Amino acid sequence: MSTNSGDDILSMSRLGRFERSMESIYGSFADITDPEKWTPPAKSGGHRGRYLWTDAFGVINFITLHQEWTTSSATGSSNTDKYITLARRLVDTVHDVLGHTRDGKARLPGATDENPLGGGLRIGKLDETGVDGDGQYHHYLTVWMFALNRLSLATGDPAYNRQAIALAKAIHPRFFVNRESTRPRMVWKMSMDLSIALVPSEGNLDPIDGYVIYRLLQASALAAGEKSVGLGLDGEIADYKRVMERKGEHFVSTDPLDLGMTLWTTHWFSDRESWASKLAGRCFQQIYELFEIDRYLSRNIKYRLAFREFGTSLGVRCHSERSPDKERAVDLKSYADAILASWEPYMEVSLSPEKAELTPEDLRPITRVMYSSALIPGAFRAGYLGPEPKTIP
Structure with missing residues (x-):
């Protein structure tokens, strides 16, 4: 895929735009002659070039x-094997960097070879420290577990799911307070060594993320x-x-990213579990009010954040594929398309090296990987890689 700045992104296929945006972070894929020796560029926007959320989306x-090249290619697997290898290499690099202390001299406490x-x-x-200093986020960790789980399904290698479960077991007790009680609660952010709660308040989505992702990991292990x-x-x-029972009816945020990720999380079970279908319905109502009543997309993009809306588009598109309500599915897809349409001219310009500064440097990586995911949710979507392993009710 060429990264020529003269390319017109609007004339590209959706897959072409997806790939071009990914290449702006991970380099030209055509130039990678030996994927097994590829080192991901240190461009994910974080310490030593790695940022867990961004790289989870990257994987x-x-x-x-x-999967897209496997489906569309009639000539074999030269491209498809490359992308799986790049996913593996990115996983190894993230584990090597973010699984170590900031100076890179030791594994994080509790980790071993x-x-x-x-x-x-x-x-x-x-x-390293401060209000926005390093640490561990539960919702970043669960997205990484999901990435490992999908890589396990895509490769047929259960080792990646075992890694996800090892991570799940390691971090879980550290994010809980009064875990053994009937009314446990969670904390939002832990220190790098998981010894101190840096933000003791409870994340809105954390218990639901954990409940869904851990069940997916469990199902894959059993399968x-x-x-x-x-x-x-x-x-x-x-x-x-x-925790979900203690909190009762889940709060539905008006934040675009929270809405999108809630829809993404619930889409795994909304066709068969009432808590998920009810929550998805309330999210849909909030999205309707946001787009139809508040006319959110009429607001100037100077006062909006692209990556948060790409999260909305991702969740909406995943849910629309699973919704038994066909009319709602059509409405949801139209909202996802409208979000992308509102940002396409901006992304066309900002992906050109000469205009990269249009997106603040710290937001470029997360914006670009999430733009790709909004274009084609792909492996984020239930059933995309084949029948899902059966979860325990």
């Missing part, structure tokens, strides 16, 4: 590229014949369920 997007994720993974914040590994998550899943 999932590489899996999508693999046998269990490299036993200490969690750092966020990758540029600052791979690893019963003891999968059932080993029963306690953690029960913890998340108790």
